[in-house]
Amino acid sequence: MVKQKLVLRFPSTLVEEPVIYSLVKDFDLMVNILRADINPKKEGRLMMELSGEESNFRRALEWMQKKGLKVMHLKQQITWQEDRCTHCGACSVICPSGALVLNRPEMKISFIEEKCVVCELCLRACPARAMETLLDNAR
Ligand code: SF4
Ligand code: SF4
Incomplete structure (x- = not known):
């Protein structure tokens, strides 16, 4: 089981993608959104805590990076x-x-x-x- 705080940066082409839905449904992760700055047609930023099985977490990270999202750890808040x-x-x-x-x-x-x-x-x-x-x- 892992629990990590992450910041996702979305390019404008991906801000309307149902990323959170996929994280929950396809990767069986729990998502706690800490802050969201998302505007249609502009770059977006989402700060969240993700928790779940480590293998699912790793797969989800890979999936997000392949999609073109920039994923960063919120190391020390x-x-x-x-x-x-x-x-x-x-x-x-x-x-x-x-x-x-x-x-x-x-x-x-x-x-x-x-x-x-x-x-x-x-x-x-x-x-x-x-x-x-x-x-x-x-x-
Ligand atoms: S310390 Fe700053 S970032 Fe943390 S809760 Fe207070 S205002 Fe928000
Ligand atoms: S200078 Fe110190 S007290 Fe003033 S806002 Fe910044 S952190 Fe707070």
Whole structure:
């Protein structure tokens, strides 16, 4: 049994393909969608957690890559570069999961990685670019 977080990048020609349906039906995998940015006729991006038997998982990866999807592992989800952080607190206001917390009275930010749901809102909100996503090509 494997469970992995992946990011799929779809070329515009594939955004309307029923990829999730195939992953569930043809490969017997469980799909938990974490985030989707899909627009008709444009490149799309899907962040998800896939789980199931390892052989099915491997076959599904191969199938997606053959179809022309770019598949990347979401290796470490979101990382916080503490040295760049100015503790302005902007991220703690928009973080929906409580992963970024402004501690009082010190007014210092903490990042609780286990609570992060990889919504990426903090990446856009952080003026110091202290929040990053790490991706790695799937093999
Ligand atoms: S990615 Fe989303 S959940 Fe994770 S720390 Fe940033 S805002 Fe919070
Ligand atoms: S928005 Fe960026 S600089 Fe501000 S507290 Fe959050 S991580 Fe630090």
